[in-house]
Amino acid sequence: MKLLKALINSFRFPQFFFFLSVLTMGFFSVKNGPSYLSISKLILCAVSIFFLWWGNSLINDFYDLQIDKITNRLRPLVRGLANPEDFKKYGFLFLFVSLIPTFFVGLHIFLISVFCVILSILYSPLKWGKSPFASLFIALGSSLVFIQGSLIFGVTKKSLIFSLFLFLSLSLVVTSKDLKDYEAEKGKVLNVFTFFGREKGKVVNFFFNFFGSLIWALLVKELFWILLFVSLSISLFFFITEKLKIIMFLYLAEISFIFYFYFFL
Template sequence: MHPYIRISRPLTSLMIGLAVFTSSLIGVGRNIDAYMLPVFLGVMIASLFGIAGNAINDYFDQKTDKINHPDRPIPSGELTPGQALNFSILFFIFSLLLSTFLGFVIGFEALLICIIALAFQIAYEKKFKKEKIIGNVIIGTQTSLAFIFGGVLVGKIVITGIFAVAVFLAIVGREIVKDIEDVKGDVGKTTLPIKIGAKGAGIVAVIFIALSVLISPLPYYPLHIFGLEYLLVVLIADMLFIGSMPVIFRDAMIARRMLKFAMLIAITAFITGAMF
């Protein structure tokens, strides 16, 4: 695979775009065809922003990636740090230009969210990457912003805000699991596993994941936003979330992959609920 494709992490970037689409779908359901232009632009903006964010993450992580992820494009020598940084800046510019155009279509709230997300990204990379306890919260906030962004596209912020909370909790839990996985290479960083040990950090991750699972049935009952179809699919995601909990303490890498797959199924549940 070409190094520029690998550094962009297309699956992760598309998941951000899918989160925006899902959020818009949650807001208006089958009436989403009335919002096709802003939703299409929103998905493109989020995906481009995700590509830029992944690339700049690798740029700032080049030293630790020599230990934790030596096969990535920068530590493997396939890309220079400068090439990765320029690639990231280019895609941030594309994302902001599209956001500006979208502002003329639906209002500049969408551009404001993108600017806030960019500010969080820069703050994380420049200041809070080593203070990863705060950094994990920033990452969770950025991801939940994707769901709020999707709500802004269709004018349904309150409904999508519920899902943004669940997403925030799941993402923070997953980021803690990633820190457990990378603890050997995170020299000089303030991570939860370094502060309180892998076991203690695992317990905190379980709490965040469990809270996300507890929120997931609310759109079915008592809010009655979605029907039984949503509940049946989201329960599959919940079983994976719950199943990952004991794995966190044995193999953080496998737990991280289980959590990513559970999130994909959860997004499928949201789409199912909005459509039926």
């Protein structure tokens, strides 16, 4: 029971909600009327993402234990509530389990799940998540999840274009996540903040957030002035507060609005 509680407490619900939202956007990006079959496939994909993200969280906690002792002291492994090897074991088990639901959905969707599992393994166990290109992994994973949702009906050109912009945008915005680990990673990991220093890195990251949010204006030119205001607001908010979860929620709200405008108006 103690282990189960630790496993549950390690689940990152805000991040899962983000990926679930992207999957749902992909599903509705193809204008076919939902049916019992398509809804069932969507649920199976959601279950797959649930276990994929849970497994990824556990594996990340295992490999980042020393960093978390400095920056995430409330996490179960840091508090000694579970054996690190159990987290590693269940993490890889959940990654495997995540492949089962999409196996029954379709070949292409299953292959995307396989690729997402590979990305998860590259990100934590192989330490690519500690490279200067770590944000590309999260951005690529998000784009693939969007495509996975659209493939339930059949991917369209508009869906592919939107997924490309999602990748480009997130590649810049997600660099914000490295700020909270600055103290633990400086001198060990290369990213915007460790390279430029904390304060100069925040300035560089401000422009990353700004252009990462504003890049959508190339897709929906009619919203340029609205997106300019939103992009500036999101960038300033993180620069001042350093609250990553809130700006990711604001960013999700932004792309949800863009999604509705691009596909339905």
